[in-house]
Amino acid sequence: MSTDIQTLKLLDFFADLNFGELEQMAPLMHLMKVTEGEVLTRKGEPARTFFIILSGNFMLSFKEERSFTLHNKGNIIGWSTVVTPFQYTGTAIALTDGLVLSMPGQEFLRLIQSNSALGDKIMRKINKIVSERMPYVTGTWGKGGTNCLALKL
Amino acid sequence: MFGFEAIIAHDGLGISVIGISIVFVSLILLSLAVSQVHKLIGLWDKRNTYYQRLKKPQKRGDQKIPSDMPVPQDIRRASRQFKLLIEWIGEPFPLPKLLDLSEKCGLSSPHSTINEFIKCKLIIPDDNGYYMWNKQIEEKRSNA
Amino acid sequence: MEDLLIEFLSNTGFALVDYRNIIMLLVGIIIIYLGVAKQYEPLLLVPIGFGILIGNIPVFKDFGLGIYESGSFLNYVYYGVTHDIYPPLIFLGIGALTDFSTMLARPVLMLLGAAAQIGIFTTFLGALAIGFPPNEAASIGIIGGADGPTAIFLTAMLAPRLIGPIAVAAYSYMALVPVIQPPIMRLLTTRKERLIKMEEPREVSKREKIIFPIVGFLLCCFLAPAALPLLGMLFFGNLLKECVVVERLARTARTSLIDIVTILLGVTVGASTQADVFLTRQSIGIFTLGAFSFAIATASGVIFAKIMNLFLRKKINPLIGAAGVSAVPNSARVVQMVGQAEDPTNFLLMHAMAPNISGVIGSAIAAAILWSFMSL
Numbered sequence: 001m002s003t004d005i006q007t008l009k010l011l012d013f014f015a016d017l018n019f020g021e022l023e024q025m026a027p028l029m030h031l032m033k034v035t036e037g038e039v040l041t042r043k044g045e046p047a048r049t050f051f052i053i054l055s056g057n058f059m060l061s062f063k064e065e066r067s068f069t070l071h072n073k074g075n076i077i078g079w080s081t082v083v084t085p086f087q088y089t090g091t092a093i094a095l096t097d098g099l100v101l102s103m104p105g106q107e108f109l110r111l112i113q114s115n116s117a118l119g120d121k122i123m124r125k126i127n128k129i130v131s132e133r134m135p136y137v138t139g140t141w142g143k144g145g146t147n148c149l150a151l152k153l
Numbered sequence: 154m155f156g157f158e159a160i161i162a163h164d165g166l167g168i169s170v171i172g173i174s175i176v177f178v179s180l181i182l183l184s185l186a187v188s189q190v191h192k193l194i195g196l197w198d199k200r201n202t203y204y205q206r207l208k209k210p211q212k213r214g215d216q217k218i219p220s221d222m223p224v225p226q227d228i229r230r231a232s233r234q235f236k237l238l239i240e241w242i243g244e245p246f247p248l249p250k251l252l253d254l255s256e257k258c259g260l261s262s263p264h265s266t267i268n269e270f271i272k273c274k275l276i277i278p279d280d281n282g283y284y285m286w287n288k289q290i291e292e293k294r295s296n297a
Numbered sequence: 298m299e300d301l302l303i304e305f306l307s308n309t310g311f312a313l314v315d316y317r318n319i320i321m322l323l324v325g326i327i328i329i330y331l332g333v334a335k336q337y338e339p340l341l342l343v344p345i346g347f348g349i350l351i352g353n354i355p356v357f358k359d360f361g362l363g364i365y366e367s368g369s370f371l372n373y374v375y376y377g378v379t380h381d382i383y384p385p386l387i388f389l390g391i392g393a394l395t396d397f398s399t400m401l402a403r404p405v406l407m408l409l410g411a412a413a414q415i416g417i418f419t420t421f422l423g424a425l426a427i428g429f430p431p432n433e434a435a436s437i438g439i440i441g442g443a444d445g446p447t448a449i450f451l452t453a454m455l456a457p458r459l460i461g462p463i464a465v466a467a468y469s470y471m472a473l474v475p476v477i478q479p480p481i482m483r484l485l486t487t488r489k490e491r492l493i494k495m496e497e498p499r500e501v502s503k504r505e506k507i508i509f510p511i512v513g514f515l516l517c518c519f520l521a522p523a524a525l526p527l528l529g530m531l532f533f534g535n536l537l538k539e540c541v542v543v544e545r546l547a548r549t550a551r552t553s554l555i556d557i558v559t560i561l562l563g564v565t566v567g568a569s570t571q572a573d574v575f576l577t578r579q580s581i582g583i584f585t586l587g588a589f590s591f592a593i594a595t596a597s598g599v600i601f602a603k604i605m606n607l608f609l610r611k612k613i614n615p616l617i618g619a620a621g622v623s624a625v626p627n628s629a630r631v632v633q634m635v636g637q638a639e640d641p642t643n644f645l646l647m648h649a650m651a652p653n654i655s656g657v658i659g660s661a662i663a664a665a666i667l668w669s670f671m672s673l
Binding site for chain 3: 185
Binding site: 036037057059061062064065066067068069071091093094095096135136139 | 247248249250252262264265267268271272278281282283284
């Protein structure tokens with residue numbers, strides 16, 4: 001079941017998108033129920049799906065079992081769908097039942113590659129999230145840690 | 154007329170120099186104006202900015218361990234069991250390891266229980282990707 | 298009856314055709330092919346190509362069919378070109394489509410858009426040197442702005458008979474940006490410079506995006522009032538987009554309106570491209586100078602970026618200077634491509650959009666200045 005534009009507009013991830021861009025995103029997104037304990041992504045596996053949390057609580061774990069939890073509507077999981085090498089860098093598990101929006105990674109990537117204005121907005125959001133989460137991914141903490149993002153556009 | 158003769162006759166150099174100068178001046182002034190707009194908006198929103206800073210997570214090392222969160226009764230029961238597991242793992246502990254161990258020990262609904270602990274601040278992050286048991290909350294509970 | 302038949306046949310295209318019509322029809326077909334099969338700027342080249350076919354069908358003069366004949370359908374539609382109605386409307390759509398936030402995030406990158414306009418004035422001098430009169434030289438120079446509507450806007454004012462070849466040259470070279478720019482960019486930069494990673498731009502607030510078109514419009518038009526039609530519409534379109542409360546108008550501007558105007562502009566510009574103007578030595582000069590202007594614009598942007606790096610603490614990747622050539626978003630994509638060829642982890646696209654967009658503003662200002670000078 002695809003998602004309506006109003007739902008997307010309320011999410012911080014899509015806050016900068018205009019109506020036309022949301023119209024392009026909406027058909028790709030599908031509502032998905034998750035149950036407690038369900039694994040959404042596994043570290044190292046091909047990143048095929050991008051998720052946005054609508055409700056529920058999730059744990060993301062990375063290298064050396066470092067982890068953090070996500071509790072807020074609009075948090076994203078699966079940025080590796082648009083970042084090479086397109087493999088999940090962490091394992092995402094639902095701590096409680098919830099609802100997420102899922103989007104096929106290939107379609108998402110194709111959309112942002114075909115529309116540079118939309119792609120810029122999305123990648124800016126993703127870059128910000130990646131830079132916040134990168135210490136967990138690389139296991140390096142402190143200023144000046146290099147983040148090797150390989151973006152293919 | 155061709156070549157430099159034509160350029161001079163039609164004042165080409167003058168037009169070009171003045172023209173490109175005006176383009177540069179316009180865009181320089183525009184960039185200066187734009188660079189100040191966000192600062193002016195920031196000044197206008199100053200109290201909002203401070204409020205947002207308070208809401209943001211505190212920096213590593215400055216973290217105050219909250220000790221005034223109420224702990225529901227059923228969570229208190231589960232907390233004893235999880236506390237034993239945490240003591241076994243050692244602190245700071247990886248959250249996935251706690252989850253894994255609690256599943257192996259057959260504790261019921263370990264995922265949602267851990268989530269409740271996090272919400273009640275019984276388990277708190279150490280900003281290095283690991284977690285700790287919040288002794289202050291526990292002491293407050295036992296003193297109550 | 299025989300006489301009637303002979304008279305009819307003598308008015309058909311077969312009787313009136315000469316070799317120049319055939320050549321122009323072939324040119325039209327080639328342009329359609331480039332647009333459809335090669336996908337070179339199809340939104341403009343297909344209407345222009347078909348317009349060339351329409352305009353070069355041999356017809357009996359005074360039938361009221363030709364584009365230059367008063368009262369003909371084409372003549373009425375062409376009014377929008379000759380009286381500079383269509384280009385500002387296209388700029389309205391461009392403003393409603395474009396996100397200015399990358400430019401607002403790091404305003405200093407606007408100067409790269411200014412630097413790229415050196416190509417316009419250098420080509421203006423070159424055109425004067427090879428014998429074009431000043432008004433035609435200015436129209437040829439504006440090709441270096443890599444902005445089709447601006448080129449048509451200025452040419453309609455200064456040298457309306459050259460609209461056809463200049464429009465074809467401008468759009469063809471815009472489509473060839475991925476071919477023209479990379480060698481120049483590589484030649485003018487070292488590997489170390491191409492590997493520079495730029496700092497992520499700051500978040501731009503909604504209020505900034507709303508305030509900018511108003512401030513930008515007032516500032517630019519006070520400095521260059523002749524830019525009013527183009528920049529007025531560009532900033533108006535952007536305000537419609539950013540203020541959100543008139544989303545319907547913004548959507549119309551960036552979809553139906555821009556499409557309608559593009560069709561009418563393309564067809565009539567094509568139809569106005571006739572053999573007596575296109576099949577001349579002048580056209581060779583126009584095409585040659587057009588390529589020259591693109592090259593100079595690219596080089597100017599890159600070199601200016603290198604000069605800026607001497608003074609900036611946070612270095613910029615000089616490749617983004619090439620995006621000052623306002624072929625939005627092609628030249629920004631070329632920068633991304635060239636940058637990624639050196640380092641696949643270097644994401645330059647969003648940084649390159651800043652000079653790309655300021656190049657649009659810069660080329661409109663340059664056109665206004667040339668128009669002002671030529672009108673003096």
